Amino acid sequence: xxxxxxxxxxxxxxxxxxxxxxxxxxxxxxxxxxxxxxxxxxxxxxxxxxxxxxxxxxxxxxxxxxxxxxxxxxxxxxxxxxxxxxxxxxxxxxxxxxxxxxxxxxxxxxxxxxxxxxxxxxxxxxxxxxxxxxxxxxxxxxxxxxxxxxxxxxxxxxxxxxxxxxxxxxxxxxxxxxxxxxxxxxxxxxxxxxxxxxxxxxxxxxxxxxxxxxxxxxxxxxxxxxxxxxxxxxxxxxxxxxxxxxxxxxxxxxxx
Amino acid sequence: xxxxxxxxxxxxxxxxxxxxxxxxxxxxxxxxxxxxxxxxxxxxxxxxxxxxxxxxxxxxxxxxxxxxxxxxxxxxxxxxxxxxxxxxxxxxxxxxxxxxxxxxxxxxxxxxxxxxxxxxxxxxxxxxxxxxxxxxxxxxxxxxxxxxxxxxxxxxxxxxxxxxxxxxxxxxxxxxxxxxxxxxxxxxxxxxxxxxxxxxxxxxxxxxxxxxxxxxxxxxxxxx
Numbered sequence: 001x002x003x004x005x006x007x008x009x010x011x012x013x014x015x016x017x018x019x020x021x022x023x024x025x026x027x028x029x030x031x032x033x034x035x036x037x038x039x040x041x042x043x044x045x046x047x048x049x050x051x052x053x054x055x056x057x058x059x060x061x062x063x064x065x066x067x068x069x070x071x072x073x074x075x076x077x078x079x080x081x082x083x084x085x086x087x088x089x090x091x092x093x094x095x096x097x098x099x100x101x102x103x104x105x106x107x108x109x110x111x112x113x114x115x116x117x118x119x120x121x122x123x124x125x126x127x128x129x130x131x132x133x134x135x136x137x138x139x140x141x142x143x144x145x146x147x148x149x150x151x152x153x154x155x156x157x158x159x160x161x162x163x164x165x166x167x168x169x170x171x172x173x174x175x176x177x178x179x180x181x182x183x184x185x186x187x188x189x190x191x192x193x194x195x196x197x198x199x200x201x202x203x204x205x206x207x208x209x210x211x212x213x214x215x216x217x218x219x220x221x222x223x224x225x226x227x228x229x230x231x232x233x234x235x236x237x238x239x240x241x242x243x244x245x246x247x248x249x250x251x252x253x254x255x256x
Numbered sequence: 257x258x259x260x261x262x263x264x265x266x267x268x269x270x271x272x273x274x275x276x277x278x279x280x281x282x283x284x285x286x287x288x289x290x291x292x293x294x295x296x297x298x299x300x301x302x303x304x305x306x307x308x309x310x311x312x313x314x315x316x317x318x319x320x321x322x323x324x325x326x327x328x329x330x331x332x333x334x335x336x337x338x339x340x341x342x343x344x345x346x347x348x349x350x351x352x353x354x355x356x357x358x359x360x361x362x363x364x365x366x367x368x369x370x371x372x373x374x375x376x377x378x379x380x381x382x383x384x385x386x387x388x389x390x391x392x393x394x395x396x397x398x399x400x401x402x403x404x405x406x407x408x409x410x411x412x413x414x415x416x417x418x419x420x421x422x423x424x425x426x427x428x429x430x431x432x433x434x435x436x437x438x439x440x441x442x443x444x445x446x447x448x449x450x451x452x453x454x455x456x457x458x459x460x461x462x463x464x465x466x467x468x469x470x471x472x473x474x475x476x477x478x479x480x
Contacts, residue, residue, distance in 0.1 A: 067441040119324070135341055140424060143441035168341045168423030171437075178315070179423065183324040183341035 028056040028061040031229045032078070034069040035061050036085035036219065037174040038110055038146065040048035041197035042249035043083070048202035049245065050236055057229045065172045067143045073098060075222060078226045081233065085110065085173075086145040087220035090218045094222060097251035103223040107237050108251035112149050115180055121166035128159055133166065137185035139176045140169040145217050146176070150189035152214040180204075211252075218254070257451055260363065261435035262458075267412040268343070272350040273358075276407050277400070279351070280358035282402075288358065288366035294403020305357050310416025317349045318421045324412050333439045341423035346431075349417045358403040366392060380447065384394060401470050406465060412459055 016073035035043050047059035062069075066084040073082060073093060082099075086088050087106060094101045113202050116122045122130055138154075149170065154160040170176030173191045180188035181203060195206040222239075223230045236242050243253050287299060297441070305313060321339035322328045330340050340346035369392050376386040393400070415433040422429030430453055439448035 069442065071440065072445070116382060134338065136424070137423070140441070142438050143443075168425060169422075170421055174403065175420075178318075178339075182318050182322045182340075184318055184322040184338070184421075185423070 008116045012195070013228055019167045022162075023088060027054050027226060027228050028102065029234050030058045030230045031062060031080050031227070031233055032060045033062070033081045033083060033233075034064045034073065034077070034079040035063050035083040035176070036069075037063045037172045038191035038193045038219075039063065040174060040194070040253065041199065042193055042246055044180070045186040046237065046242060046245055049241065050233060053236070053241075054229075054232060057232065059233065064175075065144065078225075080227060080230050081221060081223055083107065083221040085217070085219055087218050090220040090222035093224070099224050100226065103123070103226070103234075103245050104220055105222070105234060105238065106218050106220050106254045108219045108244075108246045108253060109256070110146060110149070110219055111250055111252060112146065112153060112214060112217075113190060113192040114209060114210040115177065115188045115190045115195050115204050116178060117183065117184070118202070119183070119202040120186065120204075122187065124187075124205050127207075128154070133186045134186040135168050135179075135187075136163055137165045137170055137179035137188040137190075138174045139173045139189075140171060144170075144172055144175045145219075146189070146191055149214040149217050153189065153209050156213040179216075194250075198249040219251075257447075257454060258430075258432065258435040260316060261432040262451075262454070264343075264360050264427060264430065265412055268346060268350060269408045271347055272354055272411045273404050273408045275351050276354060276358040277404055278374055279323065280403065281362060284349060284359045284363035284366055287363040299468070303361050304354050305353050306450040309422055310414070313353060314417035314420025317352065320469050321345055321348065321421070328362070339461065341425060341429060343428055345421055346429050348416060349421050350411050353417050354407040357406040357410050361399045361403040361406065362396065365396035365402075368399075369395045384412075398470060401466065407460060409463065411456070454458065 006223045032196070033043070043061055043063075046222055047061055050059055051057065051226070062079070065091050066086060068081070069082060069084070070089040070092065073079060074096070082090060082093065090099070090104045093099045096105050114127055116127055122133070127133060128136070138150035139145075139150040141147035151160065154163060168179060170179055173194060176188050177190045177194050177200070179185040180190070181197050187207070192206070192208055194200055195204070221234070223234060238244075247253055283302070285365055287289050287295065287302070297395075308316075318340055320327055323332055323338060332466060333338070337344075339348065361433070373391055373395070374387060377385070377391050382390070413433060414431070415437065418429065418434055419437075422431070422434065424430050424434055432451065436448050436451050436455070439451065
């Protein structure tokens, strides 16, 4: 039993060592990434791990709403890579010639969770149907992918009409979580990646919404300015090390 | 065009201005005439909303009026309702956010009133309140109008604070700036531009008319 647990870890460590050794060819430079806010915790860790392997490469990340980044990039924002919360924005950028069409990649799929703060007495798996709930926070379905997923899930569960009047809309998924963290909203439909993040995990309880309740939320990225660092980082994110990390932080992986 | 949002913004701006004139005027009077040594502390507090970024201010307002705060709990007990995500909550946040825009011009114009006139009025046996009403206010009309216009305009364009405490509910907290932002986010640039142009046109008309009106007041009754 012990070896079974230790073996993968040991192999991973070995791979990291070997990987580090193999990558001693210098990939240098700074990679600036515009990233969707559901990546907030996962990508910070990814940047750190990547830097550990590629000593001379540095990753700088800005988090925000994918729609905002899309507008900024169209107007010349100097990002090297864009990790969106959907695949539509990267594809649009590629179509408009702002990125190479073949550089669009899918790196993860978002998962939806019902979240209640730890001071609340609600059970996250039944909270949506609880009559004492006054406010339910979701991201804005008009432009946030998690908002669209939340709306689809509520419709799928047959709750949308009953709950529509209780909905409050966050500008992005982090702000949606803030509405619930502050106690102003009773329940929130947020990204699982936020609910399981170390900084949030201890503050509340969550229940994952079944995958068949909403259309799959594939998240795509695109390289805007081609460079060795950009290509290495993309490769790293899609390789086992990156996949493991994304999985650990509450994402589904492409092809799963 | 999101008429509901435009109407909501107009209502919010008008209510904010009315409350600020009612509550801000005594505060401005105190700031202008008090001789307390620690007055500068109050002046600094009044100016603070200028310093904090609107979303930061909005975040703390959200915590301060939420059901877990003493204020939010008290409000819940009294009314059975909740301040966040309601028009009342938005109004409270807007009043805080626009406080310096009313108090500063009004206090400055009160302070600019000739002390001699005020004291002469007192010496003639006119009460402080009557002096304020019949001497100070008429001489400060311009500053009061400026404060009112600035607060109104500032609330019309308010975004970060509303975003944080509003929750984007149509007809309740979805103001015109939030509506424009949503249209931009949804890549509906044409609708966003249309609403923005309307907002600019409306605001320009209101501001221009008020200025023109003010100028006439000024010429008919020259006071300084």
